Amino acid sequence: MSDLTTSLYVFMLAAFIGFEVIRRVSPLLHTPLMSLTNALDAIAVVGAIILVGERKSDLATVLGTIAIVAATSNLVGGFIITDRMLKMFKSSKPKKP
Amino acid sequence: MTTPLVTEQAIQVVYLIASGLFILSLKWLSSPATARHGVWAGELGMLLAIAGTLLYRGIVDYTWIAIALVLGTIIGVPLGRVQMTAVPQRTALSHAFGALCVGLVGTAEFYLRTPRIPPFMMAVLSAEVILGSLTFTGSLMAAGKLQEILPQRPITYKGQNIVNISLLAIAVAVAAYLVIHPDSTRLFPLMVVIPLLFGVLMIVPIGGADMPTVISLLNSYAGLSAAAMGFVLDSKLLIIAGALDGSSGFILSVIMSKAMNRSFTNVLFGAFGQVQAAAAAAQEARTVRSATAEEAAAILAASNAVVIVPGYGMAVAQAQHKVRELFDTLTKRGVNVTFGIHPVAGRMPGHMNVLLAEADIPYDKLLDMDAINPDFPQTDVVLIIGANDVTNPAARKDSTSPIYGMPILDVDKARTVMVIKRSMSPGFAGIDNELYYLDKTLMLFGDARAFVGDIVRQLSGDGHA
Numbered sequence: 345m346s347d348l349t350t351s352l353y354v355f356m357l358a359a360f361i362g363f364e365v366i367r368r369v370s371p372l373l374h375t376p377l378m379s380l381t382n383a384l385d386a387i388a389v390v391g392a393i394i395l396v397g398e399r400k401s402d403l404a405t406v407l408g409t410i411a412i413v414a415a416t417s418n419l420v421g422g423f424i425i426t427d428r429m430l431k432m433f434k435s436s437k438p439k440k441p
Numbered sequence: 442m443t444t445p446l447v448t449e450q451a452i453q454v455v456y457l458i459a460s461g462l463f464i465l466s467l468k469w470l471s472s473p474a475t476a477r478h479g480v481w482a483g484e485l486g487m488l489l490a491i492a493g494t495l496l497y498r499g500i501v502d503y504t505w506i507a508i509a510l511v512l513g514t515i516i517g518v519p520l521g522r523v524q525m526t527a528v529p530q531r532t533a534l535s536h537a538f539g540a541l542c543v544g545l546v547g548t549a550e551f552y553l554r555t556p557r558i559p560p561f562m563m564a565v566l567s568a569e570v571i572l573g574s575l576t577f578t579g580s581l582m583a584a585g586k587l588q589e590i591l592p593q594r595p596i597t598y599k600g601q602n603i604v605n606i607s608l609l610a611i612a613v614a615v616a617a618y619l620v621i622h623p624d625s626t627r628l629f630p631l632m633v634v635i636p637l638l639f640g641v642l643m644i645v646p647i648g649g650a651d652m653p654t655v656i657s658l659l660n661s662y663a664g665l666s667a668a669a670m671g672f673v674l675d676s677k678l679l680i681i682a683g684a685l686d687g688s689s690g691f692i693l694s695v696i697m698s699k700a701m702n703r704s705f706t707n708v709l710f711g712a713f714g715q716v717q718a719a720a721a722a723a724q725e726a727r728t729v730r731s732a733t734a735e736e737a738a739a740i741l742a743a744s745n746a747v748v749i750v751p752g753y754g755m756a757v758a759q760a761q762h763k764v765r766e767l768f769d770t771l772t773k774r775g776v777n778v779t780f781g782i783h784p785v786a787g788r789m790p791g792h793m794n795v796l797l798a799e800a801d802i803p804y805d806k807l808l809d810m811d812a813i814n815p816d817f818p819q820t821d822v823v824l825i826i827g828a829n830d831v832t833n834p835a836a837r838k839d840s841t842s843p844i845y846g847m848p849i850l851d852v853d854k855a856r857t858v859m860v861i862k863r864s865m866s867p868g869f870a871g872i873d874n875e876l877y878y879l880d881k882t883l884m885l886f887g888d889a890r891a892f893v894g895d896i897v898r899q900l901s902g903d904g905h906a
Contacts, residue, residue, distance in 0.1 A: 348561055351672050351680055358681040361464055362688030368471040371696075371784060371809045374791030375528060377470055377689060378660055382535045384463050384483055385686040388542050388667050389513075390494045391674045395549055396509065397500030404549040409509045411542040411549075416513020417520060418538045419487060424521025425531065427480045429795050432525075433473040436803030 376429045383422025389415035448496055455493035456678040462486030463682055467689070473804050490678060525799045526756055529652065529788040530587035536659045537580035543666045544573030548633060550673055556624030563623045565672040567616035571636045572666035578640030580659050586644070587652060587788055595648035608639045649753070650830070652788045654697040658705070661690025693790050700784035700810075702836075702847035729865070732883040734892060737859055738899035740883075744821030744857075747771060748813060750781045750850055751793050754827015754862075758889035764826065765800040766897045774900075779806050781813035781823075781850050783831035810850055820855040826889050827861070833874045844872060858882040861892050 369377050389412055396408035462482045469479035500506070523531045547569040551558075558566065585591035612635040615628055622628075647655050668683025670676075698705055732740075741747060749768070755761060771778050780802070786793045794807050808816075817823065825832055828850075835842040836849045852858055858881055865877070865884075876882055885892055 347675055348672070351675065351677065354677050355668055355672075355680050355684050358684035359688050362467070362685040363692065365464065365467045365471070366685075366689045366692050369467070370472060371782075371791060372473060372794045372804055372807060373470060373476060374693060374696075375532075375789060375795045376476065376791070377467075378532055378656070378693065378790065379528075379535070380466065380470060380480065380483060381660065381664065381686040381689040382532065382539060384466065384487070384682050385539050385664055385667050386542075387459075387463075387487065387490055387679055387682040388539065388546065388670055390490055391546050391670055391676060391679060392509075392542060393491070393494050393506055394497060394499065394674075395546055396505050397497070397502060399502050400553055401549075403552055405505055407545040407549040409505045411545040412506065412509035413513040413516065414538040414545075415542040416510050417517035418535045418542075420514050420517025421520030421531075422517075422535060423480060423484050423487075424518065425523070425528070427477065428521070429525070429528075429798070430473070430476045430480060432795070432798040432801075433476070433804045434798070434801065435473070435805050437805065 372433070373430075376426050379422050379426045379429070383419055383426060386415045386419035386422060389419060448498060452493045452497060455489050456676075459486040459490040459493075460678050460681045462489070463685060467685060525795055526759065527588075528795060529656065529792060530584045532789060533580045533584035533587055533656055533659065536656070536663045537577050537584065539663045540573045540576035540580060540666055543663075543670045544570055544577055544633070546670060547573055547673065548629075551629055552626070554623075555626055555629075558623035560620050560623075562673065563620045564616070565669045567619060567632060569666050569669035569673055570632055571612055571616060572662050572669065574633050574636035575640035575643065576659055576662040576666060578637045579644050580640075580663075582641055582644035583647070583652065583655055583659060586647070586649070593649045595646045595651075597646045601642075601646060605639060605642050608635055608642065612636050612639065649788065650785070651701075653785045653790050653792070654694055654701065654703075654705075656789045657690050657693035657697050659690070661687050661694060664688070664690055697785055697790060700848060702844070727878045729877050729884045730880075730882065731886055732859070734885070734895035735899050737883065737885055738896045740857060740859070741771060741776070741822055741824070741896065742774060742900060744776060746816075746820045747776055747778045747822045747824060748781045748816065748820050748852075748855065749778065750783075750823060750825045750828050750832060750852060751797065752783075752786050752826065752828025752831065753788060753792075754829075755889055756787060756792065756796055756827070758827065760826060760890040760893055761796045761800040763890050763893040763897065764797070765802055767893050767900075768802055768806075770897055770900045779808055779813065779816070781810070781817075781852075782807055783810050783828065783850055786828060786831060810848060814851050817851045817854040822857045822859060823852040823855040825852065825858065825860045826893065829862075829874055830872060832876055833872065834876055835872065835874070839875075842872060852876065853879060853881075856881065859885055861885045861887065861889050863888065 392408045392411035395404050463486050466479040466483035469475040586593050615632045664683050664686025668680050671679030768778050782793045832852045834853045836844045836847040
């Protein structure tokens, strides 16, 4: 039970941090924001890796393998496209601070 | 080999560092100047977390993990290299993939753990599976509509909301039963299939203009389902990543709904289609003034301050590069050109900014609604390219209009308004735009890309010849 309580605290605090941090993201960058959070969400791959690696049942291996493929493609694609988009945002002011 | 306990603790420390990097990643995204550091922080965190996980001693077989990682990378690279105009559908597709991963892991965990699943665990597992499944099919539908494989028009029928809500209620009821009887393996598939169906039906009544809100909402669901998976697997890292993603999607949905003056429930259950029917009523034949590219070029050349208002039509016509040429030509002549961008312009949050940045327009010239609205009274010319409802003054004045109360760009306060449009047909919401009938408005009929190209040619022609 204490584990679950801790998890709930972690969830609540992370959600608050998320609100505060993301509220400050400029509307300019809302599309990259969405692709970046999507890439970060692919951390679910960690759960799928353990599921497949433990080889507890054939069903788990099959479902887990598909899950790793799906999450990895998000992870790789998400970071690539976010970086590509951000590279395009240039200021008209010539120098960096 | 190190002793298992040390490895275990090391993995936990790595996860902790990864969580910190994820938060930093989003923090750095707040400004274009530091945004790319954000991506690097995210990548480093991800790399650490995956490397740490691979050291986990419970893993006995790496074959399928390796195959799946390679396969995922092969699929992921082209998905990262799609054209910028395809970003909305790519994003929807990635929500689907994320949800698929979560749903599958949830399903596998259920069959591994049944029948001994404590009630709270079964409840979060159900949330994980239900959210994962409905987000999966919902996002696929959204991607299909955005890619125009599926019809973009909202499809509505009588009793639609009742059907949808009943389906969801049944899924929740099954989940509740499973919480009490976690050994009912036969019922579990229902909890997967019903939300899958619900996901499809949920998106059927959604039209193109609602996509920014719906994509954000699906983003939020994908995040929440990942957080639920974190509870099931007792992974704080996953809970944090899911919570960040969930709150990001939620904030974006709120911003999008506000920008359309509608509530979530209205977007999800209201289907703009029903409003449309009422709206397309009174349309008398009124006269508009139209102009040629030559006349438009002359007016633009004589002005000091120009605001360009892009909309989805610019993306459809692929006009952003021509718009950049116009921007360059006018800027060279000393005209101050800025862009006024409505939050729901395009098909996803920030869509226009990405397209214009791709065309090399400096981001400090891209202003959002609140920043640009005070400038319109001092603006000589507003050039509207493929935007309609977000410029309709009826939203401010006409309390009978379906879009009344929606925040708009106050383009009618500028001295001259020019609208590039294919024809006089009304916009997505089916509402006539009174802006077009004002004395100060000039209609420029034609394809956005071709017309902007013509203006540029006129401007450079008489400039130096």
